[in-house]
Amino acid sequence: MSFLSILFALLLEQARPLKQGNPVHMGVRAWVRWVVRNLDTSKHHHAWLAWSTSVVAPAVLVAGVHWILVWSLGWIAAAVWSIAILYATLGFRQFSHHFTEIRDALVAGDEDVAREKLAQWMRMDVSALPRSEIVRHVIEHSVLSAHHHVFGVFAWYSLLAALGLGPAGAVLYRIGAYFSKYANRPSRPSTVPLSPALQGVANFAWHAMDWVPTRITALGFAFVGSFEDAIDSWRQHEAQFPGDNNGVVLAATAGAVNVSLGTQESADTRQLPQPVHLRAVVGLVWRTVVMWMVFLALLSLARLLG
Numbered sequence: 001m002s003f004l005s006i007l008f009a010l011l012l013e014q015a016r017p018l019k020q021g022n023p024v025h026m027g028v029r030a031w032v033r034w035v036v037r038n039l040d041t042s043k044h045h046h047a048w049l050a051w052s053t054s055v056v057a058p059a060v061l062v063a064g065v066h067w068i069l070v071w072s073l074g075w076i077a078a079a080v081w082s083i084a085i086l087y088a089t090l091g092f093r094q095f096s097h098h099f100t101e102i103r104d105a106l107v108a109g110d111e112d113v114a115r116e117k118l119a120q121w122m123r124m125d126v127s128a129l130p131r132s133e134i135v136r137h138v139i140e141h142s143v144l145s146a147h148h149h150v151f152g153v154f155a156w157y158s159l160l161a162a163l164g165l166g167p168a169g170a171v172l173y174r175i176g177a178y179f180s181k182y183a184n185r186p187s188r189p190s191t192v193p194l195s196p197a198l199q200g201v202a203n204f205a206w207h208a209m210d211w212v213p214t215r216i217t218a219l220g221f222a223f224v225g226s227f228e229d230a231i232d233s234w235r236q237h238e239a240q241f242p243g244d245n246n247g248v249v250l251a252a253t254a255g256a257v258n259v260s261l262g263t264q265e266s267a268d269t270r271q272l273p274q275p276v277h278l279r280a281v282v283g284l285v286w287r288t289v290v291m292w293m294v295f296l297a298l299l300s301l302a303r304l305l306g
Contacts, residue, residue: 002161003296005079006154009086010289017093024088031058032179042195051201054179059165059172066166078166085167089174090153092285095145099278102138106131106275135273139281140261143253144246146285147217148177154292155213173209180206207245214245217288218252224287225256256284 018024032054039050062085069077098121105114114134119126122141126134153170160169183194183202222230233255237247254261257280260270271277 002082002158003293003300005082005086005167006090006157006296007293008083009090012083012087013091013093017091018088028058028175028178029182032175032182036182036194036198037192040195040198042197044197044201047195047197047201050198051179051205055172055175055205058175059168062171063160063165063168066168067164082161082167086153086157086170089167089170090150090157092146092150094149095142099138099142102134103275103278106135106278132272132274135275135277136259136261139253139259139273139277140250142278143249143281143285147214147249150285151217151220151288151292152177152210152213155216156209158296173213176206176209207243210245214248218248220288220291221249221252221256221284224291225253225284226258229258230255253281253284257281 035050035054039046039053066078066081069081098117101117102114102121105111105117111131111134115126115129118129118134118137122137126137129137152173156169156173157167158169160172161167180202183199218230218234222234230252233251234248237244237251241247250261253259254270257277258270259273259277259280261273
């Protein structure tokens with residue numbers, strides 16, 4: 001059922017992607033902010049309570065609905081529920097429009113438009129970036145977005161679905177990602193600052209949640225790209241920056257497509273990022289998706305035959 005649920009969710013997301021500011025995502029944001037506003041007291045145990053209420057409680061609710069549907073209506077209703085949850089939590093179209101707009105601007109030679117679109121996406125000043133740095137930022141942000149919106153969701157969904165919890169893993173991962181992002185948002189005069197205790201809990205929990213998925217994503221990039229270069233780049237990065245989850249994904253990407261990314265020592269031996277590498281990264285990501293789907297299909301077939 002996991003294979004079919006992911007397949008239909010991806011097809012549905014490609015055909016009718018969720019719009020920005022849709023009720024589901026806005027509801028999650030409002031929920032997290034309400035919980036933080038009411039439970040952040042600067043105490044460590046309250047920080048854990050806020051994180052658990054924000055992240056774990058919705059996942060438990062989703063798992064509960066899954067089992068109610070299984071017991072009352074059967075596995076088909078539960079599969080529809082899983083497809084709906086996956087449709088809301090994973091997908092390329094939640095970020096790929098930024099990538100497409102910047103790529104098209106670079107191909108057309110309009111670097112000013114590319115900088116403008118990149119600044120809107122990353123919310124940073126990119127006015128002084130040269131062409132290669134624009135491409136580098138696009139590749140890095142796109143690969144990390146693909147991991148957080150697709151491959152990390154695959155990993156957590158597959159794990160908890162195998163334990164009989166339905167799509168709870170997808171909800172747990174995506175809300176955990178948003179909670180970490182929200183806890184580390186830049187301070188503004190109009191917003192109430194979050195306590196260091198809550199920021200520490202958010203960072204610790206997100207690092208623990210994403211540790212295995214990042215390495216699965218890196219391994220997938222190695223399998224479908226240049227395996228030896230990806231693994232060597234990954235190993236060098238781990239030696240320099242142990243525990244850097246995002247860096248593992250970027251290091252594997254750099255080795256897999258032979259492009260200079262991040263702060264690797266071997267970066268000077270690779271090609272500077274160019275628009276042609278954008279196509280290579282798209283191919284890398286889609287081949288990894290196909291690898292995941294084949295893997296899940298084989299697992300589903302083995303379960304049926306077993």
